[in-house]
Amino acid sequence: MVAAAYAKDLLLQILPTKVKAERRIADIVSAITDVKEKVEDMSKDVHKLLHGQDDQKHQAILKWLTPVDYAQQHNDFISRRQRGTGEWMLESAEFQAWLNADKQTLFCPGIPGAGKTIITAIVIDYLQSKFRDNQSIGIAYIYCNFRRKDQQKAEDLFASLLKQLAPSQPQRVKDLYNQHKKRGTRPNFDEISKTLRSVAAIYSRLFIVVDALDEYQISDDNRARFLKEIFELQDFSGANIFATSRPSREISTLFSKGLSRTISATDGDILTYLNDKITCRQSDIIDDGMRGMVRRRVIEAADGMFLLAQLHTETLLSKLTKGHLKQALQALGKGMEGLDRTYDQAMERIADQGHEAETLAKKILIWIIHSKRPLSTLELRHALAVEKSSTALDTDFLLSPKLMLSLCAGLVTFDEESSIIRLVHYTTQEYFERTQKRWFPEAESEITMSCVKYLLFDAFKSGPCLTDAEFEQRLQSNPLYEYAAHNWGNHARKSSTPYEGVTKFLESKVHVEASSQAMMVMKRYSSHTNYSQEVPRNTTGLHLAACFGLKEAVGALMELNHDPNLTDTYSRTTLWWASREGHEAVVELLLASGNVDPTIKDNKGRTPLSWAARYGHMRIVELLLASDKVDPNVKDNFYGQTPLAWAAENGQEDVVRLLLQSERVDPNAKDNYFGRVPLSWAAAEGHEAVVELLLASGNVDQTIRDNKSRTPLSWATEKGYGAIIKLLLKDAAGQNLEGELWRAIMKGLDTIVKLLLENGVDPNAKDGDGQKPLSWATEKRDKAIVRVLLENDADPNIMDNDGRTPLSRAAEGERGAIVELLLENGADPNIMDKDGRTPLSRAAENNHGDNVRLLLGRGADPNIMDNDGRTPPLLAVGQRHEAIVKLLLERGADLNIMDKDGRTPLSRAAEDEHGDYVKLLLENGADPNIMDNDGRTPLSRAAGGWNPNIMDKDGRTPLSRAAENKHGDNVKLLLERGADPNT
Template sequence: MSFGFSVGDFIGAIELVNKIRKEFVNAPSQLKAIGDEVRGLSIVLGDADVACAQETLNDKQKKKLDGIDKSCRDVLDDLQQILDQNREVVSGSRGIGKRVVRVWKRIKWDPEVINELRSRITSNIALLNAFNGEFTRDNMVKLVHHQDDQERQAILDWISSVDFPSQQKDIISRRQDGTGLWLLDSEEYKAWSSLKGQTLFCPGIPGAGKTILSSIVVDDLNARFRDDESVGIAYVYFNFRRQEEQKLEIILAGILKQLLQSRPSLPESIKALYSRHKQDQTPWPTAETPKELRSVIALYSRVFIVADALDECQNEHRTNFLSGVFDLKADTELGLFATSRFIPEITSRFENSHRLEIRAREHDVQKYLRGHMSRLPACVQRSHEIQEAIVAKIVTAVKGMHLHLESLVGKRSLKAINTALKRLETPEHTTGKHATVSEAYDRAYDDAMERIKGQVKDSSELAEQVISWITLACRPLTTLELLHALAIEIGESELDKTNIPELEDIVSVCAGLVIVDEESNIIRLVHYTTQEYFERTHPRWFPKAQTGIANSCLTYLAFDSFETGPSRNRDEFDARLVDNALYGYAALNWGHHARLASIEADTLILSLFESQAKLSSSTQVIIVAAEINCPSQDDAKKMIGMHVAAYFGLQNVISSLLEKRQDPDPRCHNGRTPLSWASEEGHLEVVKMLLAKPSVNVNSKSSARAEFNKVRGYYHRGMTALMLAAMRGHERIVELLLQTGKVDKTITYKDGRTALWYATENGYSNIVSLLQDEV
């Protein structure tokens, strides 16, 4: 403990004061007053001991209490010494069993001595009372601050659930020390970071290190302005695997959240919005984001926004994002740092901005390679000469991009390493031109896959499963999700946990192509180009991967543990997802994998549909993912196989269900029909099949109690299939619906909005024309 004090140190003082109190029993009358003072000291020492045992003391409090404790011990020791001098031992009785007692000597006490001791005891009582009062007040203040902090965090999480800081920690942790300094030392960066309202655009080829450099910029800004509350910093790492998080309203809300986190207190306007929406549990009103963002930016003297990998954002959202940011720049002195590949429609937006191309600098590549030599075999680590030869070869081969050591990892001889190094050299084509960047990467990844294929069968199959799951998953997977996925045995009724592989083995068998982001616990491929490579080549390496993933998901959903049906409440639902790590992913995505694998009529699908308990357990996940509240068990049971097949676009399953004479137009918990689900999701062939059934009502509206869709950002209340298709931009489906001649285009949403209004609002001009032509 700081200052040598701990709460336990009170025990000695308390034991001593209690011992002295007992000795004052039957004391002479002139000692009664000092006995009362000792009793008072005993009480306040006990109070301080209890209070401090329940709370953590800061260094200042420890120092103060250490002094009081020492003073108490001193006066008690002096008092004990005087007591010992003025008491004597006598026999308390005669004969067998007599006992020895201490009695007071018949002397006259010196009043000055007694008064001096009383004064010292009283002084310590006053000090302890003052400390106890101050300690209590401080704890009350801490409690109030804690409650304020809890509400503050609740408001911030309400605005946005995206955790950009954890992404920053993940990325910057992969930086090799000493790299990226060329960017920070460049004149372009110095000018951008020192002048207000500047834009610095940094394009680069794949693998140039753009994302790491963006994290270095964020790290530099955070370090430089850490103690300056007048400077706001926000950042966005675009990632094509996180498309649901990268819509304009979500991105801007994430930026707003970051800028609010740096403020000492939240604006009253934000608190007022939270108060209005808290009772109804409605989401952050995205329409308020631009206004609140401008207001918060105005609170700072400077604001920086770092936007990495614009090319990984979907075109529509990227266009809206850049327009929104440039609008903000026009009204504020916002500083923007952005990276992207060389894509004309992106680079053209930065024609009037400062520009600095990102290329892998030789110094950085050397630093990275030397920092990762430990991954190579012992024959390399023992020879400095071989290490330098490897560095020289790779530095020559990279041509402005970071070629990692993956093609050398796993080699066990110098000959194998030299062969791999020769393949890294960019060869001349017959035309005399150099190989493209993509071809250079492909050779490195081809080599890695050949090494994986060359492993023993179990290791090779495990690596292929790992890479196929990571490559084809609809979103990034956590390590626990992947471990459960790999342990599934098709057709089994439960997960055998002894079949779960070790994470270290998973990483090891993948020849350096897979890493774990420790901050987010996401397992991913080592680089964006690795993901890109396997998306192009997975039919060659893993031709049946989609089928395997779909069957694994379906097997997981059919486990006996889900025979109990949907959860009764949100706590049970959350516990189910925790206990069954892959359940959430499997329920939300099995149909996407099945559709892509063309196994829509597979036995496993129909088997799931025949079990109402297991099917409704999985549909509860779909509903919770889209809606704010957890549906009741009855609501979950109302979303049946026909709805699910339409939602995922499984036309062969729809065909099988119709052949079994199932109702093509059932209504689920929020009054939606299969046609409604298929129209919203854009499944054209399913819409055709449903429209061919005379009993399908094309004008069916969702119910008035339909929940807010937190993924899409709108309510489903009172909406028709035409409205949903028009809102989502599904032109061919709008055409099909209109061609039936049965659609009522005048049907309105509760506030008077029609399908035409939604198409106009979202900028779908072709759909607007279709709807107007039909008027």
């Protein structure tokens, strides 16, 4: 007992002397730190340069996702908020309930003009302000707009959400970009959706706000698909969703399970608005009594419609006498009927301005209402300044934005952030659509004339620009040029009266080539050089006419002996353009002429049939197949795909059905690059209906493997398309379904794993390395898949080639939930692997306290030795895991078990100068006098020798080792404790 006490005391005094040596190291560390700081200073400039380059690439990728910037629209909307309005929404019980809990949905319907968009802007502004300093909270929003239908496909909206939520561009976003950059393609909806999910997982909370769902196009069930995916994203991420819409049974049904709050302009908000607007008016017209009357009548007539209150106020404030004001007050309309009457009155006020002003106002409205996209103010000014007989734009005819607003009697408004003059509201557009023939019967013809006149300006008679700088200068000097080049033909196609200038333009080679450069140019990223010269040359008037589907123009040019088989420098013909763009009447005209070669390939080896198939133009495919000259199995030079492969990849169900009906079509033709058959393309892209069609044809072999040995089933599994997998599993004889199970586990697709297991796949199958599905899922930390495997008879104690069980793999990492799940399902915590290590050994060595606690609670033995004789306590001490050691001690760990070298936890701790551990171990019964295989005790390891006067195998005492190592304090201590200097 005395010897043991002495050894303890000596150990606890020897270890602190080591600290003094460590202090002397500090001087060296200080010098190293000085050098390091200088190096860091020198690297700052390099870092700034690299950061700038990274930021440029970051912005380029985000712009590639989508050029749409909802932030501009939001800033415009929030700037229009009347201070003090909309607070009722933020204070409402529904909003607070939505805000303060995860995975909540708040749907806010409201009649047209109720102020839904401004309320949405207020909500977004509130969220951004509240969570400004919390980077773990994500906020993304969408403003649907009837004028931006071309930007409102489901994939566009999800791409915008992804753009807003990709703060530092996670690797998944970069991978998506790099994958498609190589092919020059765009990601499909499923790819964007999956990437969005991975980005959403970054955030602790996520808010998604969608305004004006009623203004979201509903063709092809796009809106329903968008909402379905939004709700699935909510299920996955716990996102909160806020949405507005006009009253709609279809939309309301989709939100029936969430919170709801109707948006209606409150009397208080309207009063706040009125007080601000009428305060500055001259008191001789609007005195106190009249002011009160205006307030009462406007609030009464508005009937919850903020827009109507604004329009009524605009009308009332235009009155010049008190008498006219009183008359107007009596005539105020109410509700939607009142809104139409108000618009009628606005058009009457426009007519009262005089013929010249009325003509200009109607021209402004024509362009705003009928343009194919919102025009910037500068574009609109140029459009209005085009004169019929001029060959250049005379800037003296440019209207000021202020004048344009005043001419239109409150029907248009100016968005400062985006610099766009637009209609004051969606209902305004709807009003003019209903009254089109009444107000603007020749709108499309007028716009066509202006665009074509603009494109024929002398500024473009030099043809296409020869440099990027020259091209950019041309666009800057001619603001309407880009719009006119892209859209003149779209307006001409809708025009009721053909414009004779179209043929003149199409016969002008220089003007056609200049226009085609502006139409086809694509600057892919900010540093993209020579982009303006990548546009094909030798575009003809026939090419443009076919591109826009102008049948009469095509016919007129052919009568003038224009050759339809002429190609541009990309080898594209007139038929190519008509087929690609889906203009059936033009294709029919060209083929009927007998002068067109339908087999001419473009520079990628694609025929008109390939393009028609890709874009789903079924009638054109039918017309082309009717020609004996057309080979239905022709492969392009890009990836070597057939028309059927193109149609299958792009989900063109009708075209696939049509092609399969032809005996000439080979449904199993592989492409030349990937070796994929049409079925693989359809499966990889998630086109269930196309897969079903191909399988139903009876001629498709679904076992054909591509160049990476993947079958259609492999692709469906990798992408997680459960419905397609079900179709393919109906006849999957001879296929390696175990391989698909591994693929699904690797991708984290628990529903697919379950589907495969339900179809007879062995949950205990091993891969080439002896790894088992359960072990793979465990290592991937995928609790959902682990659960599915266990529920489908996966053996929790199955071993891989290293003798490791799933529990062993789980225990050594931060996988507490999986450890618990495995233990609950019968996993044995004491199975040893080939190294003799138990799950507890792995957890203890890797400092996973939760796992240690779980294992001990399920009967794990803390004293099992591995092949080197090491117990969990010894492994934990070796890694300085004090909390783990304490846990093991609480469960009866034996501290005096020796490893194969005869070493105990105390011996290891003493040698490694772990003073705190030495004290802990000694206090819990560790024997300080146990000798290891070298005859050394823990004290010997700590002091450099044995018990004061006992010699080791080399005949050395603790005193001689302390003296040799110049441990003065230890020498003094040993002498005081009776060490013999003469031994």
